[in-house]
Amino acid sequence: DTAVSQTPKYLVTQMGNDKSIKCEQNLGHDTMYWYKQDSKKFLKIMFSYNNKELIINETVPNRFSPKSPDKAHLNLHINSLELGDSAVYFCASSQAEAGPAFFGQGTRLTVV
């Protein structure tokens, strides 16, 4: 059973399009995150949600809008895609403050 699952795994789209990435966790965790991994493999937090509420938004352009319909899901919608949005996006979840985060397999977004 996959603990944190993201769809799609690959996403190729043209500049200016709008796209969504879905994430689901079956671990019963209260907190979910979106991270961006750039071409140099650097991981940067984008958003953090706790029990469906946004608690952290790390200077991400407002073209990126997360949505959490329930605490097991955290989707990422991106409007007006730009070339610089090309990256791997990882969803993750965690429970306790001392607990590790568990990551999905990633979504490789390529904007052409």
Place this chain on the structure above:
Amino acid sequence: AQSVAQPEDQVNVAEGNPLTVKCTYSVSGNPYLFWYVQYPNRGLQFLLKYITGDNLVKGSYGFEAEFNKSQTSFHLKKPSALVSDSALYFCAVRDRARSGNTPLVFGKGTRLSVIA
């Protein structure tokens, strides 16, 4: 602010030799510390964590890490490297002084190459 430094972009080691991947951290309070491994085209896999107690923590696949508060370090080690250990390794920190389940802050990663 929290931060993590992994001073080596690349570590090369011969199979069967011990390996060390270095990590230092900076937090305002005490840290929770974590190591992750990333294989090509895969997500990050949790290896081990330091919360409190014994400074030497053991994790998956024979890896261990030593917490050193005075040096603010949390180096990853393995007594005998395998070719299959070749991957990208990330150190991460969460500051206990910040309340709530805050996101992990990651280092830039260290690529480990184990040569047969």
